[in-house]
Amino acid sequence: MSNTQQAMTLLITTFDKYSSKEGDSNTLSKAELKDLLENEFGQMLMKTNDKAALDRIFNDLDRNKDNSVDFKEFVTLVCCLTQLCHEYFVSKK
Numbered sequence: 001m002s003n004t005q006q007a008m009t010l011l012i013t014t015f016d017k018y019s020s021k022e023g024d025s026n027t028l029s030k031a032e033l034k035d036l037l038e039n040e041f042g043q044m045l046m047k048t049n050d051k052a053a054l055d056r057i058f059n060d061l062d063r064n065k066d067n068s069v070d071f072k073e074f075v076t077l078v079c080c081l082t083q084l085c086h087e088y089f090v091s092k093k
């Protein structure tokens, strides 16, 4: 498997690991999103003990306002973070 395929697989399995913790196993609740952000993006993002920040991220991600974050909504976060990382990478070249 190529590195890109591995990265995509990792995104799917990571999402699944957290989404299957409680309630609907295909979506992230706010608590599941908090765990995921803290454990997987810790150094990059936060501060998820900042409740206002978590609320803002959750509400931004939950585009269809069903009070949960599905995989499609989750990947928008990953895309944003990847773009930020890329900008940083380019600026350091």
Ligand SMILES: [Ca+2]
Pocket: 061, 062, 063, 064, 065, 066, 067, 068, 069, 070, 073
């Ligand atoms: Ca949603």
